[in-house]
Amino acid sequence: MSDPPRRRSPTLKIVPGQSPDGSTKAPLLSVVIPVYNEEGIISSSVIALRENLRDLGYSFEILLAENGSRDRTVELAQELCARYTEVEYFSIGEPNYGRALKEGILRARGTFVVCDEIDLGDIDFYQRALERLIDGDAAMVVGSKTLPGAEDTRPMFRHVATMVYNGMLRVLLHFHGTDTHGMKAFRRDALVGTAGRCVVDKDVFASEFVIRAERERHPVVEIPVRVVEKRAPSINLTRRVPNVLRNLAQLTYVLRRVD
Numbered sequence: 001m002s003d004p005p006r007r008r009s010p011t012l013k014i015v016p017g018q019s020p021d022g023s024t025k026a027p028l029l030s031v032v033i034p035v036y037n038e039e040g041i042i043s044s045s046v047i048a049l050r051e052n053l054r055d056l057g058y059s060f061e062i063l064l065a066e067n068g069s070r071d072r073t074v075e076l077a078q079e080l081c082a083r084y085t086e087v088e089y090f091s092i093g094e095p096n097y098g099r100a101l102k103e104g105i106l107r108a109r110g111t112f113v114v115c116d117e118i119d120l121g122d123i124d125f126y127q128r129a130l131e132r133l134i135d136g137d138a139a140m141v142v143g144s145k146t147l148p149g150a151e152d153t154r155p156m157f158r159h160v161a162t163m164v165y166n167g168m169l170r171v172l173l174h175f176h177g178t179d180t181h182g183m184k185a186f187r188r189d190a191l192v193g194t195a196g197r198c199v200v201d202k203d204v205f206a207s208e209f210v211i212r213a214e215r216e217r218h219p220v221v222e223i224p225v226r227v228v229e230k231r232a233p234s235i236n237l238t239r240r241v242p243n244v245l246r247n248l249a250q251l252t253y254v255l256r257r258v259d
Helices: 042-056 073-083 097-107 123-135 156-173 188-197 202-215 237-258
Strands: 029-035 060-066 087-091 112-115 140-144 184-187 220-224
Touching: 029 042, 029 097, 042 060, 042 073, 042 123, 060 073, 060 097, 073 087, 087 097, 097 112, 097 188, 097 202, 112 123, 112 188, 123 140, 123 184, 123 220, 140 202, 156 202, 156 237, 184 188, 184 202, 188 202, 202 220, 202 237
Parallel strands: 029 060, 029 112, 060 087, 140 220
Antiparallel strands: 112 184, 140 184
């Protein structure tokens, strides 16, 4: 397997949707990031990610999927869009991570799509995932926090919660992987239809997306990642658990009907 060039861009100027001669052209990479009450880190995180992506040399766009923020997140997202042509944002009007992520995927124009978190932005994942996607041995690459070689620096109770949740997916839905949440990358042409067929949103959309991709026999691979968050979660874990369990029950019902 040969390594693809990392520093060569399919377009000379990194501007989403436009090639150097001014003609309309989609970027190679779309990055979708749901944001909710992120006024403390949205500007610094997006600016840092933009600079790192420019260093990769690929044309790109960053889509901020705002969902029901009550702080200055929308205002700051607008400022970022005005300042950087690579950045766009939209709002869905309610706190709904899954719906925001799905809408961002459906809006994405890139050949490859990365689903990221505003407090992560691990550019090493981008490089390794794009290598697998460009080589063609994967349609989706999932960043696993539990594979051997992964490093999860989150508090232990959150790591345990991830293990328990993934165990439930394996028991209830015969999931064969080790993780569904967090960073993932995929070929848009292969999987945008899969995302559109997902019916459960909120916290469980990401799980349905990965499991449907697996069931539809798309090549899904996992790679270990190092998780270093820039801030505490915007929603307390104990408040999320009841909703996650309800959504997981709905997902189990929906996917078992498909079987």
